[in-house]
Amino acid sequence: MPVRxxxxxxxxxxxxREAIYRRLIPSQILKDHGIDPVLLRNQAGEPVVTFCCPSGTGSVRTEVRQRPGDRDCILFLQLADTAMGQLEVLLLIVNDLRSPRFHVDSEGGLPTKFGTVRRNIPEEVRAMEAGLAPGQVRKGLRISRMLLPLMEDFTASLGRDAFFLEPLAYHNAVLFEQHGFGYVSGKKLMEWIDREFHPGGELYRRLDGSSPFRRPEHAFTIRGRSWAIHDGILGRPWGGVKMYKQVGKDAGECTFPNAVY
Known part of the structure; x- marks a missing residue:
């Protein structure tokens, strides 16, 4: 019986299970970090790849670390079946462990949950000035072009023609567009955001310098817009955007023409 x-x-x-799910780990990540691609152990012989995929569930969480006790993963990928029978990426995080860490994920010892329940403003400012986007504790590894084809192959192996995700922030949505994703919902919002960040627009007028995240120049970059949105410039929390990637096809979306990161 085919596995779907x-x-x-x-x-x-x-x-x-693990043999199937390990196909989602880019070989370059393993090579660059000295992880044996068969044993999934580091050079000290320690197991550094874990798959959480309990029997009876419709989800999998893959974590790749440099050392077993590391706080941050090199790669964190969580997938799930949806009630509608779709394959969804719940969370994707990639960290360059060689880069400085910014503690935007905690404030006063409590988790910020990507800034949705509380924020560590001083660390966010430091992260922004260092070139990071909202939600990042470290720089990424720029492996999307390697990882997404693996996701497409995995999706096709299940007899499906697309997988889905909800981008955590504005910059994620724009970057996913550039990788061929289309919109299930939220395209009109994305187009409105682009329009209103142009000079004379409502969001552009709100870039009044009232916070470090609302500088006028933020209107012209993906990352700048994303920080302003993270800071609440929309007047409501970010959300309502859902995207899909069709296997082997580019949706051709572009809601921020000539975008600069």
């Missing part, structure tokens, strides 16, 4: 869902994969023996 994560729930069906998770009914297989553990070794078989």
């Amino acid at each position: 869902t994560l729930r069906q994969i998770n009914l297989l023996p553990l070794w078989a």
Whole structure:
């Protein structure tokens, strides 16, 4: 019987599940960090790749670390079956562990949950000045062009023609556009954001310097807009955007023409 869902994969023996899910890890990540591609151990012989895919569930969480006790993953990828029978990317995080860390993920010892429940403003300012985008604790590894084809191959192996995700921030949505994603919902919002960040627009007028995240020059870059939106310039929380990637096809979306990161 063909395997069509994560729930069906998770009914297989553990070794078989892990053999399937390890195909989602770009080989370049393993090579660059000295991780054995077969044993999934670092150069000290420690296991550094974990798959959380309990039998009876329709989800998988893949974590790749440099050392077992590291706080930050090199790669964190969480997938799930949806109630509508779709494959969805719940969370994707990639960290360059050689880059400085900014503690935007905690404030007063409590998690910020990507800035949705609380914010560490001083660390956010430091991260922004260092070139990071909202939600990043470190620079990324720029591996999307390697990872997304693996996701497409995995999706096709399940007999599906697309997978879905909800971008965590504005910059994620624009970058996913550049990788061929289309919109299930939120395209009109993205077009409105672009229009209103132009000189004379409502969002442009709100870039009044009232906070470090609302500088007029932020209107002209993906990252600058994303920080302003993270700071609440929309007047409501970011959300309502859902995207899809069709296997082997580029949706051709562009809601920020001639964008500069």
